[in-house]
Amino acid sequence: AQSVTQLGSHVSVSEGALVLLRCNYSSSVPPYLFWYVQYPNQGLQLLLKYTSAATLVKGINGFEAELKKSETSFHLTKPSAHMSDAAEYFCAVVAGGNLIFGKGTKLSVKP
Amino acid sequence: DAGVIQSPRHEVTEMGQEVTLRCKPISGHDYLFWYRQTMMRGLELLIYFNNNVPIDDSGMPEDRFSAKMPNASFSTLKIQPSEPRDSAVYFCASRGGPHPGYTFGSGTRLTVV
Numbered sequence: 516a517q518s519v520t521q522l523g524s525h526v527s528v529s530e531g532a533l534v535l536l537r538c539n540y541s542s543s544v545p546p547y548l549f550w551y552v553q554y555p556n557q558g559l560q561l562l563l564k565y566t567s568a569a570t571l572v573k574g575i576n577g578f579e580a581e582l583k584k585s586e587t588s589f590h591l592t593k594p595s596a597h598m599s600d601a602a603e604y605f606c607a608v609v610a611g612g613n614l615i616f617g618k619g620t621k622l623s624v625k626p
Numbered sequence: 627d628a629g630v631i632q633s634p635r636h637e638v639t640e641m642g643q644e645v646t647l648r649c650k651p652i653s654g655h656d657y658l659f660w661y662r663q664t665m666m667r668g669l670e671l672l673i674y675f676n677n678n679v680p681i682d683d684s685g686m687p688e689d690r691f692s693a694k695m696p697n698a699s700f701s702t703l704k705i706q707p708s709e710p711r712d713s714a715v716y717f718c719a720s721r722g723g724p725h726p727g728y729t730f731g732s733g734t735r736l737t738v739v
Contacts, residue, residue, distance in 0.1 A: 549728070558717060558732040605669065613682070614659070614719070614728050616669040 517542055517610035519589075521617035529625045534578075534593040536620045538606030545582055547609040548589045550574065553619075554602045562604075565589060576600070596624045630731035632718050638737045644706040647734045650699055651720030659728070660693055660703050661717040669717075675701065708738045 522537040540548060547566050551559040563574025570582040580591045591604060601624045606617040631650040639645050651658045659674040673683040678695045686693070690709070695701040705712055719730045 551730075556735075559719075559730040561727065561729070564727065611682075612657070612676075613671050613674060615671070618668050 517546055517608050518615060519548070519606045519608045519617040521604075521606050521620050523620055524618060525621050525623065527623040527625060528596045530598055531595050534591070534596045534600065534622065536591040536604050536606075536622065538580075538589045538591065538617060540587050540589060540608055542587075545584060545587075548580075548582070549607040549609075549614070550578070550580055550589075550591050551605045551607060551616075552576075552602050553605065559605065562591070596622075598624050598626065600624055630718055630720050630729050632716075632731035632734050634734060635732065636735045636737075638739065639708055641709055641738055642707045643738075644704065645708045645712075645736060645738075647703040647716050647718075647736070649701045649703070649718030649731060651701070651718070652722065652729055653699065655720035655722030655729075656698075657721040658695060658701050659719040659721070660701070661719065661730075663715045663717060663733070664713075672703070672716075705736075708736075710738045713737050 518541045520539045549564045550562040552562050553559050562578050563572045565572050565582050573579045578593045580589050582589050603619045603621045605619045607614050633648045656677050660672040661669050663669045672685045673693045675695045693703045715733045715735050717730050717733045719728045721728045
């Protein structure tokens with residue numbers, strides 16, 4: 516069954532530093548992949564999605580993710596972290612018409 | 627479009643009571659999903675509908691949980707009787723079109739005391 520694995524339940528960066536959140540998918544053929552963000556006490560907001568077009572996907576708030584088939588990875592990056600980026604980030608994969616989520620990575624941004 | 631609308635936003639109830647959560651999907655979306663989020667288990671899919679028909683309810687924890695979608699613009703998730711371990715945030719999401727873009731509601735935070 517399709518699944519995604521997020522490495523690191525907590526990531527802490529300084530403001531202005533690079534953000535790198537890791538996600539690996541389980542299948543040999545890249546599925547539809549998503550990154551969602553959840554701010555405290557809020558719902559999930561779509562950051563970006565891969566749907567078999569370009570392997571470098573740009574999303575909202577300066578985030579992007581690159582699909583690397585050789586590594587079965589879809590890591591989320593942002594060149595310069597802002598305090599407002601502090602949230603929980605979820606990688607997700609479509610499997611059998613459903614959206615299956617990773618465990619999430621909580622991002623902290625230090626001033 | 628107002629997005630996916632869930633009500634209530636917060637619900638506090640006593641153990642043994644019936645709880646009904648409501649969801650209005652985005653107009654024109656033909657898939658509707660119910661998820662539960664807890665610290666221990668993360669985001670779990672409970673059930674999903676396609677064109678108002680339940681397709682997969684294997685994620686529903688037990689018979690105390692039931693979900694209906696009487697029409698394309700409304701769905702309910704019912705817990706009867708509720709238990710403290712049902713305390714969680716319940717999300718509804720809908721999807722439509724050729725590419726799988728899922729839109730989530732703001733969730734219902736359920737506390738069973």
